[in-house]
Amino acid sequence: MGNDEAELVKGTVQNASIRLNRVPLIDVKYPTGLKSRVEYVLTLLSNTTSKDVLFLGIWGLGGIGKTTIVTTVYNRICGKFSKSCFLNDIGDTASQPNGIDCLQQKLLCSVFNNEMKICNPKQGSTLIKERLGKIDILLILDDVSHHTQLDALAGDINWFGTRSRITITTRDQGTLCRIPENDRKVYEPKELNMKESLQLFSSYAFSMNKLPENYLQLSNDIIHTTRGLPLALGVLGSYLSMEKDKKVWQSMHQILKQVPQNDVYGKLRISYDNLQDNIEKAMFLNAACCFIGYKEEIVISIWEACGYEPRYHLEALKKKSLLKINEQKVHIELPTNFYHEEIVMLDLSHGYFKLAWNNCLENKVFQQLKVLKLSNCVKLFESPNFSGFPRLERLYLDGCALVNLHESIGKLQQLVYLNLGLCISLKKLLDSICRLSSLQKLILNHCILFTELPKSIGDLKESLVEFLLDYTNIKALPDGVGLLKKLEVLDLSHCFSLVDLPRSLENMTYLHYILLSGRTKLRYIPKLPSSLIELRF
Template sequence: MNTQRESSSHLSYDVFLSFRGEDTRKNFTSHLYFRLCQVGVNTYIDDEELRKGDVISNKLDKAIEQSRISIVVFSKNYASSSWCLDELVKILECRARLNQVVLPIFYDVDPSQVRKQTGCFGEALAKQKQRLFGAEIMEKWKAALTEAANLSGWDLRNIADGHESKFIESIIKQVLQEVNQTPLDVAHYPIGLDSSIQHIELLLQSGCEHEVRMVGICGVGGIGKTTLAKAIYNRIFQQFDGSCFLSDVRSKTEEFGLVKLQEKLLNQILKSKEFDVDSVAEGVNLIKARLGSQKVLIVLDDVDHRSQLESLTRERSWFGSGSAIIITTRDEHLLYGLGTSEIYQAKLLNDNEAQQLFSRHAFNSFSPPQEYDELAQDVIQYSGGLPLALVTLGSHFQGRSIEEWGHEFKKLRAIPHCDIQKILKISFDGLDDNTQSVFLDITCAFHGCYEDEVTKTLNACGFYTESAISTLVQRNLLQRDCRYLVMHDPVRDMGREIVRLESPRDSGKRSRLFNPQEVRDVLQGNKGSENVEVLVVERRALKGVKLSIKAFQKMINLRVLKIDDLYISGNFELLSKEIRWLSWKGCPLKYIPSNFPAEKLVVLNMEGSDVQDFGLNLQCCRSLKELNLSDCKRLRSTPNFRGSKSLKILSFENCSSLKEIHPSIGNLESVKE
């Protein structure tokens, strides 16, 4: 891919006007120049003083190079000027080297005369030859005239019945379509983009020059996929016959439908407003028919459904050789049709980049002032290298006193910033009910836990956990770190905020309780409700506190309960009969009562407990698959295992007081360890 293309940000002019002064300066070209300036097109019109001898000046040379479009006005005496012919050669060189747009105008001349150098153009070149211009120069001029005349342009005789004013308006219309294809605004401070841009440019350059290349950029919301795609687009869009950046495909599909996106794609690439698509099927055929011979650049930003790709860029064969398609998405699964070398995982910012981006927005500098350094580092660490969080929070903290920073950050740890929450929650909203439940369980209760433990626990709750975890990983809401499941802190906090908003003022009415202070308030105040499904008591959060089982009485839908080290007394029949997973490590009770509701219990972990007798009748535990009584040093006998057909994992490791083993243990054929 051509990397020598001038960036649009370095161009000085929209249009360079090339013309024969004595033919059109005081009429047609003057009127055209006036209208171009009137509509805001930055136009360069040369002056006779810039023409020196037989060679165009350096200033003219530079003006041609720094113009996006060159308009060449071929009039009867155009070829009589060696300056005009040299300008034309230079213009066509820029077209080849810099992909400059060249638009010829045939003003009262026949395009075939320009193309074949006959009539007045042939006569003019004959006179040039008599002026002893060399054969090499003559051949360059002829080749340039032929090439320019073969380009799509305007013939005054065939447009608007020869009316110059209407003719000029048609030119203005096309020029505006060209110049309005401007670079995209990327970011106020584009920090940390360079290495990613270089990586993707290498992906786009790989393979055969004439192949249609596709690259997918995936990552969690707010990581900078769109910013990166815009930066790439700006670097390369002028290397193509046409280009289109379709932003917010997800939301625009919901709002306008796929047909409107197909229309925009066609109209923007072909610089037209003529396409009025009736159906997605018709749009597909139009894209194939009209873009099949075009070298195009298409960016589909924020794709969230296969139908969007199917309707807009399904097959590489739809587009001309050398085309490039860039797709950004939160869902890596949508890119399964691409090769592994065509997928780029957007990266979080490193510590230095994160500090620079945050500081630019918070302090308008590359590092925090000394008195703010500690507070700034806390916020930067909280942001986890996520550009969205760094930009949003940097702007949020800008201009605040040190005291205000402390108050705001304390609030932030409990309630995420609404702008960050809004962007990240888009990914959550796109999940099915099963996957949403698994996501919220992990954010509130199982962040950083073993994947096997999470899978086993949530499968016990009736979820399709393996499928949900796979989806969450593909959508960059969850990562596997060795055997553990982890999330970026802003993503985890997004999930916890969803739960908080279920009942902002009354934590006892939320589906999941995990915050130590809120758990303490709910249990000690008996404020629980039927809404509570998951309850996690942090170890030692209620150390020394004795609770009545009545604190759990209203939580009739409780399915996951983690009460390690907690002392509870009372009638255990009051506990939820829906409990599937119970962790009660360090249980201070001497025995487990027989009336414990365990019919649906799948996992029971009582590691390191003081229990001496296990009074629970395992015949009632028809669903129990795992029982962990390891390190229960006071345990004297094993339970009776008759009827325990589901039990697969059993542990009595380091039970030093164990003297009596019930003979039914020999019938546990399904136990693995």
């Protein structure tokens, strides 16, 4: 056998092995109404010249079943291609630091079954084009939220070999406009009809295809509020499967009627709002804010450390279709922006994360958040980006390992309370902190390496009332401190390196208390304001 023949045999064996070992994705639990939609998509994918590369865009609002459709299509036809890849949650992944690089790397690794290091999106796009240009591939890009994601992963038909099929799901039809009309087809799935809606709802609520007669009218009433969206039918059906009291169903119907007809996610929120168990609420919010995509066992171990008995509560959340485990990873059934919109307080204290959230908050803005607690997050070395919290009033960062603060902290114009106590690695503050025009209390106590205040500290003159610097390593206060005309309490106790106090202190006409106990190096006390009530040594 010659070298060419040997290589041909080797390639044929490898290709056959890849196809035989291709693992199908997990199918949907209840496929009501799915068959006709899948068949239509398969027709669109096949209705073209065999050698052509085709892009198919599936677009529609969240919850319509786009991911379910492409999952079933993938399982049906992936074996007909030399290579296949299903990339899910593209929009969310792309919003993470280096998210595009990660997606490109995942694509190439999935196709060629080996690790590839990608340094930047441009290099990744070049590699995709070079490596996939002669291969027929079935590529699913699920939940694309911006055209830049498509540009980086499937920028043109010439990136792929003949017969390739690239299917994109998106909520934004504009994302597909970058693909030339001759090279793309577009499908907009329709809502389930009434018969399909009744069957799907019954499957989730009663584990049967047909509704019991004594629940038929109530079910009809509830189903009419869902607009035939499979996700809404599944979530509400799962929740009501735990409640057989008709009065609860009637109450649910009344609540649903109060939500605007087009506010689908408002309807889905009701399942969360009706959770009676605070631990399940906490676990859901933990998962939604921190653990999407994490391995199930890792998340369970964290919840066990919190004393949650997570396996029991996790099953309850899964039964209510609020949480989902897919490929041993945690996912949520509600839209990924659901949990941010109305949260007023978020407590992540004692967390072991190194990064509180990514820096891309355009789609995940906590518009209503007023209190954020990150106390004693001992591995939090990098300051979070605070741009996404326009109404934040109280921020707890005490006990963290922060070396500095993110420049964006100056955008928190409604912040009245900032606790940085026991941040033992913090050495100084950025000037941007002096733009906090509403800040009333600033705590820096026990920041043992802290040595320097910004010279512009006086810019807080219209707001700052309490300033706690005890047990810091500060050596001197800038003259700008004397501009803090609203300041009432200044705690400098046990500041063992403090040598001088500024003469401008006498201008602080609201100052009532100066605490200097434990001082060892202070050379003199300047003239103090007449408003002073107590000077404590």
